[in-house]
Amino acid sequence: xxxxxxxxxxxxxxxxxxxxxxxxxxxxxxxxxxxxxxxxxxxxxxxxxxxxxxxxxxxxxxxxxxxxxxxxxxxxxxxxxxxxxxxxxxxxxxxxxxxxxxxxxxxxxxxxxxxxxxxxxxxxxxxxxxxxxxxxxxxxxxxxxxxxxxxxxxxxxxxxxxxxxxxxxxxxxxxxxxxxxxxxxxxxxxxxxxxxxxxxxxxxxxxxxxxxxxxxxxx
Amino acid sequence: xxxxxxxxxxxxxxxxxxxxxxxxxxxxxxxxxxxxxxxxxxxxxxxxxxxxxxxxxxxxxxxxxxxxxxxxxxxxxxxxxxxxxxxxxxxxxxxxxxxxxxxxxxxxxxxxxxxxxxxxxxxxxxxxxxxxxxxxxxxxxxxxxxxxxxxxxxxxxxxxxxxxxxxxxxxxxxxxxxxxxxxxxxxxxxxxxxxxxxxxxxxxxxxxxxxxxxxxxxx
DNA sequence: ATATATTTTTAGTCTTGTCTAAAAATATAT
DNA sequence: ATATATTTTTAGACAAGACTAAAAATATAT
Numbered sequence: 001x002x003x004x005x006x007x008x009x010x011x012x013x014x015x016x017x018x019x020x021x022x023x024x025x026x027x028x029x030x031x032x033x034x035x036x037x038x039x040x041x042x043x044x045x046x047x048x049x050x051x052x053x054x055x056x057x058x059x060x061x062x063x064x065x066x067x068x069x070x071x072x073x074x075x076x077x078x079x080x081x082x083x084x085x086x087x088x089x090x091x092x093x094x095x096x097x098x099x100x101x102x103x104x105x106x107x108x109x110x111x112x113x114x115x116x117x118x119x120x121x122x123x124x125x126x127x128x129x130x131x132x133x134x135x136x137x138x139x140x141x142x143x144x145x146x147x148x149x150x151x152x153x154x155x156x157x158x159x160x161x162x163x164x165x166x167x168x169x170x171x172x173x174x175x176x177x178x179x180x181x182x183x184x185x186x187x188x189x190x191x192x193x194x195x196x197x198x199x200x201x202x203x204x205x206x207x208x209x210x211x212x213x214x215x216x217x218x219x
Numbered sequence: 220x221x222x223x224x225x226x227x228x229x230x231x232x233x234x235x236x237x238x239x240x241x242x243x244x245x246x247x248x249x250x251x252x253x254x255x256x257x258x259x260x261x262x263x264x265x266x267x268x269x270x271x272x273x274x275x276x277x278x279x280x281x282x283x284x285x286x287x288x289x290x291x292x293x294x295x296x297x298x299x300x301x302x303x304x305x306x307x308x309x310x311x312x313x314x315x316x317x318x319x320x321x322x323x324x325x326x327x328x329x330x331x332x333x334x335x336x337x338x339x340x341x342x343x344x345x346x347x348x349x350x351x352x353x354x355x356x357x358x359x360x361x362x363x364x365x366x367x368x369x370x371x372x373x374x375x376x377x378x379x380x381x382x383x384x385x386x387x388x389x390x391x392x393x394x395x396x397x398x399x400x401x402x403x404x405x406x407x408x409x410x411x412x413x414x415x416x417x418x419x420x421x422x423x424x425x426x427x428x429x430x431x432x433x434x435x436x437x438x
Numbered sequence: 439a440t441a442t443a444t445t446t447t448t449a450g451t452c453t454t455g456t457c458t459a460a461a462a463a464t465a466t467a468t
Numbered sequence: 469a470t471a472t473a474t475t476t477t478t479a480g481a482c483a484a485g486a487c488t489a490a491a492a493a494t495a496t497a498t
Contacts, residue, residue, distance in 0.1 A: 005485065026446055039486050041447055046484095058446060058493060089333035099327045108318045114308035224455065245476055258456055260477055265454095277463055277476060 002052070004105045007074050008033065009043050010052060011104075013063055014071035023060030072136030078104035079125035079132075080115050086126040087119065093126040093177070094168035127168075128159025128178050128214060146182065147192070147210035154183045159214035167212060174203055182215060221271070223324045226293050227252065228262045229271060230323075232282055233290035242279030291355030297323035298344035298351075299334050305345040306338065312345040312396070313387035346387075347378020347397050347433060365401065366411070366429035373402045374434035381431040390432075393422055401434060 002010070012032045016024045026044070030037045044061050047053035052067035063071060081103040085091035091099070113134075116122075123139055124130055130138040143158050157180045160167065171177065175198055183197040192207035221229070231251045235243045245263070249256045263280050266272035271286035282290060300322040304310035310318070332353075335341075342358055343349055349357040362377050376399045379386065390396065394417055402416040411426035 003484080027444090036487060037446065038448080038488080042485075060446095085330070088337055089330065091329070091333070095329070099325070099330055102325045102327070106318065106321045108321070110310070110314070111304070111308065111318055114310070118308055222454080246474090255457060256476065257458080257478080261455075 002050075002070055005043065006047060006050075006052070007070070007105055009040075009047060010063065010067055010071040011074050011078075013053065013061055014068065014075065017062060023054075023056075023062045025060045029061075069136045072132040072138075074104050076132040076134075076136075077106070077112055079129060080112060080119065080122070082125045082127075083119050083122045083131075084115060092168075092172070094165045094172070096126060097163060097165075124159075124178075126178070127163050128157075141216075143214040143216055145211055146184075146196075146213040146215050147194075147207060149184050149215060151184050151187055154181060154218040155215035156181055156218055157213055158216050160212055161214060162212040167209075170209070171213075174205075175199055175201075176213070181218065182213075221269075221289055224262065225266060225269075225271070226289070226324055228259075228266060229282065229286055229290040230293050230297075232272065232280055233287065233294065236281060242273075242275075242281045244279045248280075288355045291351040291357075293323050295351040295353075295355075296325070296331055298348060299331060299338065299341070301344045301346075302338050302341045302350075303334060311387075311391070313384045313391070315345060316382060316384075343378075343397075345397070346382050347376075360435075362433040362435055364430055365403075365415075365432040365434050366413075366426060368403050368434060370403050370406055373400060373437040375400055375437055376432055377435045378433035379431055380433060386428075386431060389428070393424075394418055394420075395432070400437065401432075 009029065012029050013024050016028050016032060026037050026040045029040045029044075033040070044053060044055050047061070047067065048055040051064055052070060053061045053063055055061045078100045081100045082096040085096045085099060086093060122131060124141075128141075128143075130141060132138045141158065145161070146155070146157075149155050157176055157178055159178070160171070176182070180198060185195040185197055185202060187194045192210075193204055194210055195202055195204050228248065231248050232243050235247050235251060245256050245259045248259045248263075252259070263272060263274050266280070266286065267274040270283055271289060272280045272282055274280045297319045300319045301315040304315045304318060305312060341350060343360075347360075347362075349360060351357045360377065364380070365374070365376075368374050376395055376397055378397070379390070395401070399417060404414040404416055404421060406413045411429075412423055413429055414421055414423045
């Protein structure tokens with residue numbers, strides 16, 4: 001049995017391990033989970049004992065195949081629940097995270113499969129993040145940061161990097177959501193801000209913002 | 220903050236307190252929760268400290284107004300989730316309990332209200348048990364045990380007393396579910412079994428069975 | 439290469455919720 | 469009414485998960 005706390009650690013390691021494919025450091029996990037490094041060390045040992053993680057003292061952790069599947073399963077549940085919340089229960093995309101953090105730990109194979117079917121097998125959550133399938137596989141989506149797009153190009157918002165409430169509310173205020181068409185009008189060399197056209201309204205966004213919006217080329 | 224474990228104790232006291240309106244005994248709670256009496260004593264003290272229960276040593280417990288509301292809220296969530304599982308996610312009535320036991324602890328006011336609306340404000344769960352409203356009020360339903368109905372009378376199944384998987388599967392096998400019409404053909408003095416007509420099929424049921432089916436007079 | 443800084447681990451403590459075994463209170467039976 | 473049985477509580481222990489403070493290992497800087 002994987003405990004709730006173990007699932008949270010697995011998820012953190014899973015997310016941190018995605019980018020660099022090396023071992024994840026104790027401190028990185030502690031920061032991500034807002035806990036202390038010593039607590040992380042304790043838990044890592046438990047995960048290693050259960051064959052969910054590979055651990056060498058002072059060298060960081062990585063997930064075993066089994067651990068990766070367990071982590072992906074939690075992420076799958078989290079994202080499917082988010083879809084339910086937004087599509088059926090009138091949650092906005094900035095309200096779902098906290099509740100999904102709880103729902104992701106519900107243990108029922110049937111529940112999650114039925115939920116998947118009920119939602120019509122969605123491939124992405126409300127923030128544009130891919131939903132792992134039962135085997136933990138995720139569909140890699142073609143996406144680039146809005147900050148990478150050149151002047152005069154048009155693109156479509158397909159996700160966000162930062163899913164914090166503040167950022168999502170900012171996007172709501174400027175009517176940017178998944179599927180929104182964005183045209184880059186001009187870029188400012190000085191502070192790397194850019195002016196973009198959203199629904200025929202021109203707005204100026206900072207580099208921080210453009211660095212946290214994923215887009216794909218307009219088709 | 221009411222913890223998960225506290226919620227489970229509140230629920231147990233709530234259910235046990237429904238019938239006799241006196242204080243609930245430590246042992247009764249221990250049996251209901253499949254735990255030890257000493258654990259119950261420990262927890263009761265915590266509930267009393269939090270003003271959720273009234274407790275006098277050796278005299279049993281009852282819930283305070285606050286405790287009763289907290290307990291009713293857990294029951295409300297449990298039963299609403301059961302409705303979702305059966306009506307939207309293809310669960311049968313014998314499969315819902317275990318999952319609802321987990322889901323009932325999810326903390327989100329908005330979630331439960333939206334769920335209520337999404338399900339069209341149901342008044343009963345899949346076993347015919349009433350769903351408390353936000354203030355903890357439940358609609359008393361007119362219902363009697365099938366064992367109380369006389370020969371030649373007709374009635375309609377409106378609930379079950381025993382919600383165990385085994386019993387529910389038994390009912391499924393004999394095509395008895397909520398809303399099913401039942402006519403009492405004859406009663407056996409000897410063992411108090413009865414022969415009933417369900418969808419034009421005659422079946423014989425034991426006193427144990429007729430004592431666990433709630434019905435209302437056919438209208 | 440050695441000193442300093444940072445990261446990670448260990449050792450020991452705390453809280454929550456559980457348990458066993460024994461003691462105390464209450465209930466029951468003759 | 470007293471002895472016996474049952475119920476309830478207390479006392480002390482344990483596991484999970486987290487924390488602090490100190491020690492050990494690794495990384496960095498001169």
